[in-house]
Structures are given as C-alpha cells and as structure tokens.
Amino acid sequence: xFKFECLYQSKRSAARIGRIHTPHGVIDTPHFVPVATQxxxxxxxxxxASHLDMQLVFCNxxxxxxxxxxxxxxxxxxxxxxxxxxxxxxxxxxxxxxxSLAYGGVTQELKSKGTKQxxxxxxxxxxxxxxxxxxxxxxxxxxxxxxxxEAQKMIGADIIIPLDELPPYHFDQYALHRSLERTxxxxxxxxxxxxxxxxGQAIYGVIHGGIDPVLRSISAQYLTTLPFDGFAIGGSxxxxxxxxxRMLTMLCPQLPMHMPRHLLGMGDVRSLDIxxxxxxxxxxxxxxxxCARHGTLLTSRGVVxxxxxxxxxxxxxxxxxxxxxxxxxxxxxxxxxxFKAYEPTAYTLASIHNIQYMLTLFSRYRTAIxxxxx
Amino acid sequence: xFKFECLYQSKRSAARIGRIHTPHGVIDTPHFVPVATQxxxxxxxxxxASHLDMQLVFCNxxxxxxxxxxxxxxxxxxxxxxxxxxxxxxxxxxxxxxxSLAYGGVTQELKSKGTKQxxxxxxxxxxxxxxxxxxxxxxxxxxxxxxxxEAQKMIGADIIIPLDELPPYHFDQYALHRSLERTxxxxxxxxxxxxxxxxGQAIYGVIHGGIDPVLRSISAQYLTTLPFDGFAIGGSxxxxxxxxxRMLTMLCPQLPMHMPRHLLGMGDVRSLDIxxxxxxxxxxxxxxxxCARHGTLLTSRGVVxxxxxxxxxxxxxxxxxxxxxxxxxxxxxxxxxxFKAYEPTAYTLASIHNIQYMLTLFSRYRTAIxxxxx
Numbered sequence: 001x002f003k004f005e006c007l008y009q010s011k012r013s014a015a016r017i018g019r020i021h022t023p024h025g026v027i028d029t030p031h032f033v034p035v036a037t038q039x040x041x042x043x044x045x046x047x048x049a050s051h052l053d054m055q056l057v058f059c060n061x062x063x064x065x066x067x068x069x070x071x072x073x074x075x076x077x078x079x080x081x082x083x084x085x086x087x088x089x090x091x092x093x094x095x096x097x098x099x100s101l102a103y104g105g106v107t108q109e110l111k112s113k114g115t116k117q118x119x120x121x122x123x124x125x126x127x128x129x130x131x132x133x134x135x136x137x138x139x140x141x142x143x144x145x146x147x148x149x150e151a152q153k154m155i156g157a158d159i160i161i162p163l164d165e166l167p168p169y170h171f172d173q174y175a176l177h178r179s180l181e182r183t184x185x186x187x188x189x190x191x192x193x194x195x196x197x198x199x200g201q202a203i204y205g206v207i208h209g210g211i212d213p214v215l216r217s218i219s220a221q222y223l224t225t226l227p228f229d230g231f232a233i234g235g236s237x238x239x240x241x242x243x244x245x246r247m248l249t250m251l252c253p254q255l256p257m258h259m260p261r262h263l264l265g266m267g268d269v270r271s272l273d274i275x276x277x278x279x280x281x282x283x284x285x286x287x288x289x290x291c292a293r294h295g296t297l298l299t300s301r302g303v304v305x306x307x308x309x310x311x312x313x314x315x316x317x318x319x320x321x322x323x324x325x326x327x328x329x330x331x332x333x334x335x336x337x338x339f340k341a342y343e344p345t346a347y348t349l350a351s352i353h354n355i356q357y358m359l360t361l362f363s364r365y366r367t368a369i370x371x372x373x374x
Numbered sequence: 375x376f377k378f379e380c381l382y383q384s385k386r387s388a389a390r391i392g393r394i395h396t397p398h399g400v401i402d403t404p405h406f407v408p409v410a411t412q413x414x415x416x417x418x419x420x421x422x423a424s425h426l427d428m429q430l431v432f433c434n435x436x437x438x439x440x441x442x443x444x445x446x447x448x449x450x451x452x453x454x455x456x457x458x459x460x461x462x463x464x465x466x467x468x469x470x471x472x473x474s475l476a477y478g479g480v481t482q483e484l485k486s487k488g489t490k491q492x493x494x495x496x497x498x499x500x501x502x503x504x505x506x507x508x509x510x511x512x513x514x515x516x517x518x519x520x521x522x523x524e525a526q527k528m529i530g531a532d533i534i535i536p537l538d539e540l541p542p543y544h545f546d547q548y549a550l551h552r553s554l555e556r557t558x559x560x561x562x563x564x565x566x567x568x569x570x571x572x573x574g575q576a577i578y579g580v581i582h583g584g585i586d587p588v589l590r591s592i593s594a595q596y597l598t599t600l601p602f603d604g605f606a607i608g609g610s611x612x613x614x615x616x617x618x619x620r621m622l623t624m625l626c627p628q629l630p631m632h633m634p635r636h637l638l639g640m641g642d643v644r645s646l647d648i649x650x651x652x653x654x655x656x657x658x659x660x661x662x663x664x665c666a667r668h669g670t671l672l673t674s675r676g677v678v679x680x681x682x683x684x685x686x687x688x689x690x691x692x693x694x695x696x697x698x699x700x701x702x703x704x705x706x707x708x709x710x711x712x713f714k715a716y717e718p719t720a721y722t723l724a725s726i727h728n729i730q731y732m733l734t735l736f737s738r739y740r741t742a743i744x745x746x747x748x
Contacts, residue, residue: 039711043718047699048421068686068711076689076707084703312442315450325421329458333450334413337442341412344718345419 002158002202002229004260004281008370014252014279015369020056020230020260022088022158023200024080027055029260030276030365032267032358033090033284038063039073039083042289043347044355046084051325052355056088056159058284061151062097065143066136070154078156090159090204090284093148093190096234096264098122098132099166125165127182145189153199161232162190164206169236176210183208184222191226202229204262211238213250220254230260233280245274252278267358276365277374288358292350295339298357304332306350311336324356376532376576376603378634378655382744387651388626389743394430394604394634394655396462396532397574398454401429403634404650404739406641406732407464407658412437413447413457416663417721418729420458425699426729430462430533432658435525436471440510444528452530464533464658467522467564470608470638472496472506473540499539501556519563527573535606536564538580543610550584557582558596565600576603578636585612587624594628604634607654619648626652641732650739651748662732666724669713672731678706680724685710698730 001023008017018029034041037060041049049057059079064070076082079089102122124131129144145163152160163186167179187205194203205228209215223231233251237244248263255261260281263271267285275283288298295307299319304311306318314332326335326349338346368374375397382391392403408415411434415423423431433453438444450456453463476496498505503518519537526534537560541553561579568577579602583589597605607625611618622637629635634655637645641659649657662672669681673693678685680692688706700709700723712720742748 038715038717039708040717040719043722045719045722046703063715067715068707072687072707072711075687076705082705082708082711084708313446313449329420331450331456333442333446334456334458337412337446337456338414341437341441343412343414344417344721345414347718348417348419348722 001200004230004258006258010277010369010374011372013277013374015277015365015374016279016281017366017369018260018281020088020281022202024086024088024158025055027088027282028366029281030272030362030369031055031282032362033058033262033282034289034355034358035060035284035286036083036089037286038067039079041351041355042286043293043344043351044289048325048348048352049085052352053359054087054355056090056282057085059083059089059091059155059157060094060097061091061148061155062094064091064155065094065151066134066141070151074154074156080156088159089157090161090262091152091155091157092161092264093145093163094143094151095130095148095164096166098130098143099168101135102132103166103168125182127185129163129186130165145186146193149190149193153194153197153201156199157201159202159204159230160194161204161206162187162194164208164234166235167208167210169211169239171210173212176212176215180208180210180215180219184219187223188226191228195227204228204230204232204260206232206234206264207251207255208235210235211243211247213247216247216251217254220251224254224256228259230262231255232262232264234264241270241274244271248274248278248280252280255279269361272361272365276369288354289351292354293347295346295350297335297350298354306332306335307339308336312340318353319357322353322357322360324353324360326350326353326356375574378604378632380632384651384743384748385746387748388653389651389739389748390653390655391740391743392634392655394462396576398460398462398532399429401462401656402740403655404646404736404743405429405656406736407432407636407656408663408729408732409434409658409660410457410463411660412441413453415725415729416660417667417718417725418663422699422722422726423459426726427733428461428729430464430656431459433457433463433465433529433531434468434471435465435522435529436468438465438529439468439525440508440515444525448528448530454530462533463531464535464636465526465529465531466535466638467519467537468517468525469504469522469538470540472504472517473542475509476506477540477542499556501559503537503560504539519560520567523564523567527568527571527575530573531575533576533578533604534568535578535580536561536568538582538608540609541582541584543585543613545584547586550586550589554582554584554589554593558593561597562600565602569601578602578604578606578634580606580608580638581625581629582609584609585617585621587621590621590625591628594625598628598630602633604636605629606636606638608638615644615648618645622649622652622654626654629653643735646735646739650743662728663725666728667721669720669724671709671724672728680706680709681713682710686714692727693731696727696731696734698727698734700724700727700730 579597691701
C-alpha cells in the first residue's frame, strides 16, 4: 500500500513535489505535519480537524502508551477510529519523549550546558532498551525496540518509527558514537519486529549522529542499506539554523531519492526554507499550535501578538489574505477579546488559524517548486 | 419585529408551544438558552455553535461592558457580528453579576447565612444606581438603569433586560420591600430609556420579590402594567424545588398569557419539569457547559461521570440514543482519555454533547406538549 512518487523535481534545487500513498490516503509533499500528541490536536477537536486539509498528523507513542494504553487503542479499532480521523497518521517510537523529558529540549539544554534537567525520568539505558519512569504515575517502564513496535502496531498508524536514543546536544564524541551504534542496533531490531508483522504499515529509519557530520554520514550509509520505507532525520542538528543548513546540505544527498524524507520536530519558516530546497518532504512541529495558545498568530504580514492592546479595536481579520474559517468569520478584535477574557475558544480559533497558515504556506511551497521558483 | 405567538396550549397544564419572532430569527419555545457570558460559549467556538440549533443564547452585559467594552462591540457592528452569530441573543442588565459577585450564589449564601462573601465589589446602592468595583481592574464603575440600557443598545442583542437589584436570599422583609420598590423604579427608568431609542430590541420586565409571595404578586401586578415585551422571573425563588414550585404556581398565572416568560438562571431538569407545565417559555443556565468541563455528561440514561475508570474501555458512544456530533464520532473511551490527559478538546466535546442534550430535551418537551402529555 505504501508508495512514494516523485511528481516533479525542481530544476533549481533538490526540492521536489511528491505524493506518499498510505492505507488512509495520500500526502502531497512537501507537507506540514501537525502534532496530535495524545490522539488530538491541542484545542482542535476532530470535527474542526476534518475541515483542515492536514494529510498527515503526528501522534506520540510515549503518551498514548502511558494513557490510555496501546491495548485500549487496539480494542477501539486503532488510532484512526479512536481519534476519529480518516486520513494518514504517523507515530514515533516513544524514544524522543523519554529522552527529551530527561534532558530537556535543545534550547534548554544549550542554556543548561547539558546538565540533566530533571527527575531522572530515564533510569537506565541498556542494550535491551530504556528503563524510565512514567510521567503519569511514576511507575517504571521498560521500552525495548520490540515493545515500541508492538505498541505502534496496536496503535496502528500508517507510518511508524523505530526506537532510537536521542543523545543530548552536549555529549562527548565517544559517547555519541556509542549511542549511535546502539541506536542502529535498536533500529535494526525495530525493523525486524516490524517486518515480522507488517499490517500495511510503513516504517521510516531515523538518521542520527548528532552534530558530527562523520557520524551522520555513517548513520545514513548504514540505515539506507536496511529495507526501510523512508527516512527521518532526528536529534540535534546544531545550535542554530546555519549549523542545521550545513548538516542537511551534507546529509540529504546521501538519502535515496525515491523515498520520502521527514525532518523530525522542525516547522519554523527558516527551517522550511532550508529543508525544502534540500529535498525534505515532511516536517512535524508543535510550534504553530503551541504559539497559538500563547496568542502568537502566523500571518502573511508576519507574526501578530494578538494580546497587544492595539488589537482591541481592529475590526478586520487577523490576516486579510487568509481564507481559514477563523479569518472569514472573526476579527482581530474578537480574538483579542477572547484571549484577554481567558476564553478557551481563543486557543481553538488561534490554533485553527495557525494550522491553516502552515498548510497554505506548504501549498505555496509546492506551487513554487512546480514553477521552478524554489 | 418582536412578536410572541402561542402555537399550542396544552390541554393538561399551562404549558404551551410558542414562537418568539426577533430581528435575528425565531425561537421555538419552550427553548433552552445556553450562556455565552463573554460573547462565546465556554469551549464551543462559533463554528460549532452554528451547528447546534441554539435559537437563543444569553450574553452578560456586566462582562462585556468591562471587556472589551460596549463601545468596542458597537464599533464591531454589534454583538451578533462581533461573536459571529446570526441567530437571536439576549443580554441581561449587568445587575445580576454585580450582586451575585458581591453576595455569592444562592447555595453559597444559604451556607454562609447571608454574610457578604467578598471583596465589597458592590460599594454603594443608591437611587441613582449601583457603584461597584470592576472584577477586572478594580476600578469603580457606576451602573445606572440608563447606563445599562445604553450599554445594551450598543451591544445590540435582540432582547434586553432592565437594571434590577438582586437582593440576597437572607434579607429582612423591610429591606426586601425597599429593594423591590427601588428595582421597580429602576425597571421603569430602564424601560423609558429603552423606549426613547428602541432599535428593534425587545425588553423583558424582571419580576422580583424574593421568597415573599406577597411581594412577588405586587411585583407582577406592577410590572405587567408597564409596556414590556415579555417577562423574566429573577432572584431567589426559595431554598429548594418545592419552594420554587409553590412560588411559580402562584406567580405564573399573574403574567400575561400572550407574552413570553423567561426563568432566569435555571436549567436543571427538575426546574424544567416544574416550570414548563406552568407556562415558562425559556430557561437559561450555564450548568450544562460548566458540568461538562468537569466531566459530567447528561445522557438519556442519567448523568455520566466520564472520568471514572470504567469508561476507559467503553468503546461505544456516551449516549447511544444521542445523535450529537460527538456521539456519532466518538466513544466514551476517547472522551475519558481526553479528560484524563487534560486535553482542551475534552471540554469542547463534552460541552457540545451537553448542549445538544438540552436542546433535544426541549424538543421532546415541545412534542410532549403538542401531544397533550404535559
């Protein structure tokens, strides 16, 4: 069922227009992948979600495994039925959350100089897997490559991801290399577990190697020899966009042209402007919905901080160019009011707008590629 | 524009099927009136709201006056445009909130034996009006009958309400009588202010008199001599449903048959079972949305506390008889999960369901009246 077609290759860059076929429909690439961590987008219910043309959303196995439990989702008939979504879904392995909860995000980490942030949520990493404490009830949970795949089989997304270790940004060369080799072994075990019971799912290998270009190349070279259906790029790519650009410029040509490429956890416009011309097909990010809940709206005229007093009397749409269901119905003044009044609908409307902004932006990227402007 | 038609009078009780005509459409009565205090239902945005057949919603002048300000709503083109609602809206005078914030609700008050609860938000009540402290910024605001009407003109609802004093449940006879007489003068001034600039709005007189049947009768007799378009029953009607029933049984026959009757702030099923057979046409209540946010769902099989562990694996709709957009798409297990995961969409889905439950319930009351079963 899973297939990637390259429909058009830009004459100006490695950017391409593609189509990923999955059991739950197609994904036109490049495509933005909103995050629905716990089986719902934050503040956007399934009815609204079905009116946004999100061809792929990202759910997190870590959260779903801890609540309601992969077996509950299986009994519900799988994640699509459970969350009321008919279109494609991708899940990660659970690894990212386990490690990011332990180490914090890259930004926090850069600030904290690699100190483990908290709570010792990662108790032990062994060849077998990772032992961690559940953020929900403090119980100890062992996640192995096989268990991650088993959970992802029960959840039943269209695209799944092998268990990987997410090394912190501040990691010495030796530890990074050792982590990469273990991640490779975990990914191979994940792949084997997957292939013994495919269920129409696709699996993407995750390229690691942190900020070391040599390790990244080793990772790409090794993982592309395995029968994955596509590739994701994971872990830290550097401390800024310039470092990220250098890394992706080196790395992307090492990935097979005929397979989809996903950049994990990146969705800011600068990253898209770097990634798309290098041939990245899909990007997931919680940023548009998270910043929406803080009143930051993405518009064709730049970022709008809707809680600012000046918007109290702006009786026109947030973005006059936007055709989303919020902009056609509501004014900036109304959104400003809802935010100032702490109304939950503020978060819903802002999130819908920002998701639509991203989807429209990607549609423009596709047009730009088709017209060889990118 | 405003007109009330009695379409059918039950042969078994004073219950009737009616239709209220307003500049923004009709209201089929008896009808439930959800509360949209600050220009939005809590957790239900205008797009979802437009798919629920709420023929009337209740906005609160007190909140809208303090934020964003009646003048902002006027500049937006009125409350319908501002909140993106094409159907009828009713606003209150602001009086209820001022006094209820000062005295607390009836339940709290019964417990606290009438002690003023808080903050001295009511600073002074004079013949002119009520001086109170804004809950938003602590500034002093004087609300007079004329200012309340002026604000309600700017807000622009279809039905408005004169300024009244909401005496606490524990109030001596003399104070209650004095309060009632002042309320009558305030209502007459409100009516005069309204009639000097009608703008197609209707105004309901509010019957007061607390738990004293004689004062209630005096209030009904006096206010029904004034050219109001309908009547609301306000203030405390007693400490339980039995007291309320006695009071309404005495009071309702004193209200003109050819005008709509609204019971302020009551929407529990027991109150409906009392009020509808006595000829009450509309009921507003925040209860269905408030309890929804606490995981209490109203169903044909009684109340469901969705956060209970037993719902984790219930892969059927919350209410198999319900045809709301939540029940046709989602299971109890999914809603349980969203609540346990503290997802904002939990509150949205539960609120939509509860509102639909109330609307369906009222539709059944209308059928029961039509069939002389009520």
